[in-house]
Amino acid sequence: MEQILPHLDSVFSIDCVLFGFDGKELKILLIERNEEPFKDWWALPGNIVGADESLDQSAARILYELTGLRGIYMEQYYAFGDPGRHPQGRVITLAYYALIRLGGDKDLRPVSTYAKQANWLPITSLPKLAFDHQKIYDKGLEKIKRRIKHQPIAFELLPEKFTLTQLQHVYELVLGKKLDKRNFRKKIVSFGVLKELDEKQKGVSYRAATLYKFDKRKYAKLFGKEISF
Amino acid sequence: MEQILPHLDSVFSIDCVLFGFDGKELKILLIERNEEPFKDWWALPGNIVGADESLDQSAARILYELTGLRGIYMEQYYAFGDPGRHPQGRVITLAYYALIRLGGDKDLRPVSTYAKQANWLPITSLPKLAFDHQKIYDKGLEKIKRRIKHQPIAFELLPEKFTLTQLQHVYELVLGKKLDKRNFRKKIVSFGVLKELDEKQKGVSYRAATLYKFDKRKYAKLFGKEISF
């Protein structure tokens, strides 16, 4: 019901779990707070939703301010609003995750005002997080696991051209388990959204792998179909 | 980021898509508004989140006030917050769906203050809805479709004891398609969460079907496993 519009003392924010892949590890972007509460703790980046912003815009803005990146794949996944989750009052927060390819140079321009530093930390060794951010992160990882099994979002973590081994590696890191190489290739190729290029990997000291691209057109046609790993 | 706690002119509400099954049709509970905006329109039931309530509690309260029911399966599924979604100001709303068995007697005690009436309407012929509630409903149905394919939530819509035909019927209504009887039975039984009772349906004018119960223990053990229809 929405006909009553009182002035309430609650705050609505967005927090983001920004997943990044640098070719080796899966990481998330954390900031080290320089204000109370939780001064000197690591926290997920977040902010208050602006008055004229949609929720998605707000999430995109947070990401942009922190990294300078735009057009990144982001997805809203859950709202956290326990009365006790923020020591200084009622803050309801909406969580987004994003998938980002790291390892150009542009991936992170460190951030202003409310943080000492911002850093990509591997998900295999995360510090204690401020507020209920551990819970928010856990749920984000769970959601992304489920999503990657059914839709080809793994591409968002890779450069435009990638090898099948790199793609498999992303799946393994997100799902947290090893996959069989031959079966993986069979399945991902049969899904029909990969375009094999006439181009090979460079700068490796072993047999160079064929590069592939993700074919967005073909994917759009398939919409609704699902893979599963 | 959450160290700033300004007093913002935005309102945070919860709206609920309450799915009910009466043995025949899948319905949702709508209320007819008696105040502007959207006076005389049908809308999803909802309310402002109370200061000391968790989000889940708030959703449960809305449901309780409307129907007198407690302990109902509810799930948060998406936040809607476009700046223009409410004509009188910024209202961010969090959507929940619930699954309810209808057809005892207790299912609905109609509601007070802000509504002329509340009614269970079949999803096959819904009226135009107030605000962006059509969008909220659509997304809710989509979520529930996906969920029912993977987890046995269909039980929540049925009485404690039910026949396999009833169960199949629920699946067909939610998924919006016919299922093969033999294949359905094979799969649902092999999932291993049904308990066959020594009891038959009563009061039918044809061969009585065997009754089943949902075995929550077995389900807990299987957690993580998935069916798919």
Next chain:
DNA sequence: TTACTTAGTGTAGAAAATACACACTATATT
């Protein structure tokens, strides 16, 4: 007793999932 209505059951063929091992190729090293 008969007619009616729904319950309940099996199988064969197709498709998908899994398990599994070796030869190829590019580079680096001696």
Next chain:
DNA sequence: AATATAGTGTGTATTTTCTACACTAAGTAA
């Protein structure tokens, strides 16, 4: 030039799951 190294790339047989499909059994009503 020969060799070591490290990752690429490929096929098949087996098992499991999915799909399509039709009749008999049981109970009730007339």
